[in-house]
Amino acid sequence: MTFKSITPGFSVSGQLTTEDLHHAAAQGFKSVICNRPDGEEAGQPSAAAIQKEAEALGLSFTYIPAVSGAVTDDDAAKMKAALAQMPPPILAYCRSGARSAKLWEMATKAQDAAPSSAKIYDVVIVGGGSAGIATAASLLKRNQKLSVAVIEPSEDHYYQPGWTMVGAGVFSAEFTKRTEKSVMPKAVDWIKKAASGFVPEDNKVLLADGSSVAYRVLVACPGIKLDWAAIDGLTETLGQNGVTSNYRYDLAPYTNRLVKDFKQGRALFTQPPMPIKCAGAPQKSMYLSCSAWERAGVLKDIDVQFHNSGAVLFGVAAYVPALMEYIERYDAHLNFESKLVAIDGPAKIATFEQKRGDIVTQVDEKFDMIHVVPPQVAPDFVRNSPLAAASGFIEVNEATLQHVRYPNVFALGDACSASNAKTMAAARKQAPVVAVNVLAALEGKPPVADYDGYGSCPLTVERGKIVLAEFGYGGKLLPSFPNWLIDGTRPSRLSWLLKDTILPPIYWHGMLKGHEWMVKPHTIGAAN
CATH class of the missing domain: 3.90.190.10 (Protein tyrosine phosphatase superfamily)
Known part of the structure; x- marks a missing residue:
């Protein structure tokens, strides 16, 4: 050629x-x-x-x-x-x-x-998901006079932690969805366009229509890309042939239908290489499915397999004993260092790349139902930008969430390079930290608050019980409640109540409105 x-x-x-x-x-x-x-x-x-x-x-x-x-x-x-x-x-x-x-x-x-916005905003936020809206709300709670723009093309906003519950038939899909307009703070300028790049040297965000938006401080939180196409054959068979995923709004109800109708056969559950958002979600779907089959009296007739690209069941060891009790209770077979690479929906065959010592082989597994979690990477326009680290994610200081090369740029949520677990709970804790550090940057001052890596993963081990994993950088346990109330390392009905009843309204009416309940930003140098 x-x-x-x-x-x-x-x-x-x-x-x-x-x-x-x-x-x-x-x-x-x-x-x-x-x-x-x-x-x-x-x-x-x-x-x-x-x-x-x-x-x-x-x-x-x-x-x-x-x-x-x-x-x-x-x-x-x-x-x-x-x-x-x-x-x-x-x-x-x-x-x-x-x-x-x-x-x-x-x-x-x-x-x-090409048209270019003549206005220079105090703050431009790329991404109108959990992190972006929470940060905008926290900023405006502190200073209503700020000029803030949020760049977000979507008309819909989702409470994504609820999709596991949709797959289990606990929530309806509609319960997790609202209009983007309803959550957008009224004082911001909502730019309903897609971002396509960053020009930090000129303090501009490029938009897909060829225009640009200028800023004094940039907050980048465009989320993570679900790379469905990375698994050969997956996109063609999703939503049919027993192939489902709770990582998509339209597919979570299909998970529920499959589980309710499943009486016997082989059910596979997969987890791709890290990083992914909500690292516990791949196994949550397995536990809740097994709990449903147990209640229906059919679990004994179902071969349950969990294929995890990683080498351990969960990255924080303190929670593994409780999880292993459920693995044994449900007689689920664990396959570590087993990565899904291809799927033939009509033939109901999943192909895994398995590592055993130094040897890597491909293994075909028959299935009657499979719950797939796709590999996840930074959005293309992030990976190809000057803001990206070698990983492709936006390169930030883990404590201050300030970009390591551009001091008037901050990032949070799934798109940033910090090593915390990528969860909604992490974004909830990060947003106030970014808000106060942005205000400092607007005054030409260094960051004043730091983030401890907090993330939370409510592991739904059975219907009605949760192992409430809460941890920060290095796997340090960071429980929100005293041990006598909730021991996060053990299954708890109170933790289920938290996820089922309390957290959704906290999300819609607290986090997205700038209410910083239990997540006040920690001042650098202050005692914990």
Whole structure:
């Protein structure tokens, strides 16, 4: 394949093969853009397949499909954002290379004409999820005169910790969903667009439509990307053939239907490599399913297997004994260092890559039902930005959550590089810390508050009981309640009441409204 040079930093080509990618890497290309929609012709390699090989070679990859003869301004805007953020030299491809060249031309011509916000906000928050809304609310509780913008394209807002309960039939899916408008603080400017990149040297956030937003201080909390396509065959079979996941709003009810109808056979539950959000959720789905089958009297006829990419059941040892009691009670078979890599839904076969010592083999497992948790990575526009650490996540000081290179940038929630557990409880604790440190930054002062790594994982070991795991950096136990009230290392009915009844209203009416119940920011240097 010949690569046609448009500029020293940008070239185009026709459809790439995996062999072409090796040639591109050898020639020094750093990034690949796919402008060809999947399925244009028979035998065409999918964008996901090219992406997998490109990233294995250390190349950045972005998928910007454009229809032949119908390239739009929106396509050009996305191309412009990619060109600004991806490391050069860049190789873009389509069927012949013509569309990629056209998109480059449109993107570069639009460079000077693209609209840009004239307003410079005191604070721009990227992401209107739990972390973003909580931080905006905490900021405005302290200073109502701040000009704050929240960049969030979604019209819906979800209480994602509730999806495990939806999968168990405890909550309805609708219980976990509200409009984004209903949770957005009224004093902020809601920018209903997708962020596409960061230009911290110019204090700007790039948007997918080609415009930008300027800030004095940036708070980045765009969440984490669920990489469903990383497991071969998964996207084609989700929601059918007994393949489900509580990590999606529309699939959690399917989990509940599968569990209720399941009477005998093999049920598999998977956990991908870390980091993932809510690291306990993969096994929560297993425990609650087993609890339902136990109550229905069919558990003895079900072969339950837990396939964990990691080497231990749970990362904080203090909680493992209680969890192991339930593993034994439900007769669940543990498979450690067993990573799901492919799934054939119609044939009901899951393929795992298993490590046994220094030997890695692929093993096919039949299933009648499988609960899948996808691998998770930083969003593409984060991984390809100047804010990213080597991990792809936004590089912050673990205590202050301030960026290590850009002092007027902070990050929290699932997208930041801190080593805490990625849970809603962590975001709830982080938001006030970021809020007071942002206010200090606006005054030209260093951070004044620190974060101890707190995260909470209510492990639903059976219907009506929870092991309430609460811990911080290094696995240090950080219980919120005295041991006589709730011993977090043992299953508790009171902990179930907390998750089932108390935490949802605390989320909607407390955390998202700037009420910092039990999470007041800790001042640096003050006693704990």
